[in-house]
Amino acid sequence: MAATNDPDPGKLMSSGFTISDGRDDSIIVDVGTTIPAAAIVPIAPTHRHRLRPIEQKPAGTLVVHEIYRSIQGESTFAGLPCVFVRLTGCHLRCGYCDTPHAFFEGAPRGLDQVVEAVLELGGDLVEITGGEPLLQPEVHPLLTRLADAGKTVLLETSGAVDIAPVDPRVRVILDIKTPGSGEAAANLWSNLDRLRPTDEVKAVLCNRGDFDWAVDVVRRHRLVDRCPVLFSAAFGAVGPTELAGWILETGLPIRLQVQLHKILWDPAARGV
Numbered sequence: 001m002a003a004t005n006d007p008d009p010g011k012l013m014s015s016g017f018t019i020s021d022g023r024d025d026s027i028i029v030d031v032g033t034t035i036p037a038a039a040i041v042p043i044a045p046t047h048r049h050r051l052r053p054i055e056q057k058p059a060g061t062l063v064v065h066e067i068y069r070s071i072q073g074e075s076t077f078a079g080l081p082c083v084f085v086r087l088t089g090c091h092l093r094c095g096y097c098d099t100p101h102a103f104f105e106g107a108p109r110g111l112d113q114v115v116e117a118v119l120e121l122g123g124d125l126v127e128i129t130g131g132e133p134l135l136q137p138e139v140h141p142l143l144t145r146l147a148d149a150g151k152t153v154l155l156e157t158s159g160a161v162d163i164a165p166v167d168p169r170v171r172v173i174l175d176i177k178t179p180g181s182g183e184a185a186a187n188l189w190s191n192l193d194r195l196r197p198t199d200e201v202k203a204v205l206c207n208r209g210d211f212d213w214a215v216d217v218v219r220r221h222r223l224v225d226r227c228p229v230l231f232s233a234a235f236g237a238v239g240p241t242e243l244a245g246w247i248l249e250t251g252l253p254i255r256l257q258v259q260l261h262k263i264l265w266d267p268a269a270r271g272v
């Protein structure tokens with residue numbers, strides 16, 4: 001199946017609207033770290049309210065939904081204890097999203113506070129997630145400080161925001177939004193050219209059409225030659241056994257992934 005939503009590299013598929021937080025240049029915060037200018041994302045005026053929780057925060061802070069320790073569930077690090085920092089806000093609305101509580105709930109916290117909270121929880125592995133964590137430019141000094149502290153840092157992102165400013169020590173787990181997600185037009189395809197061997201690509205599949213679409217993307221962009229590629233089934237939509245059979249048919253080294261936290265705990269549970 002042709003990937004009809006896959007534009008030329010670097011070209012944003014969008015409704016034609018762009019927004020930023022009004023800061024055009026990078027700024028320096030008191031931790032001595034440069035914060036890149038705010039991410040520019042395509043968003044329709046009718047969806048602008050999605051960014052309100054992070055637009056109104058004090059500069060130099062992060063709006064944080066929760067910080068907690070659990071088991072990593074959706075990457076090649078699955079099964080390992082991990083500290084999660086879930087940032088507030090997302091400009092997308094995937095049909096299968098299991099963290100809608102992170103769209104608006106959260107409170108501004110200083111960088112020092114966030115770093116201290118992570119260090120207090122201990123362990124070697126930390127994941128910054130959301131929401132869409134790259135919408136808040138202060139995420140970059142946070143990533144750098146955690147890497148400086150010797151942590152293995154994972155960044156889970158929608159694939160709809162430029163990953164170029166991310167500290168190269170960070171392992172990016174990049175989503176590809178399928179047609180079934182309802183957000184395929186938001187994919188920023190130039191991100192695929194920025195992937196390093198330590199990064200990972202993930203697609204959540206809602207049906208067989210999504211699978212065929214994602215395999216086509218994997219083949220055309222030679223993703224299995226760049227980094228690990230993971231396919232997971234949207235919970236309740238595609239069975240893992242069914243997905244296993246589809247993957248085997250391709251002959252590609254695509255890793256089957258299950259949403260581990262939904263097996264370990266109540267699928268609706270938070271903070272796990």
Ligand code: SF4
Pocket residue numbers: 090091092093094096097098099100130131132158
């Ligand atoms: S990008 Fe992630 S947080 Fe945002 S709507 Fe999609 S699944 Fe939810």
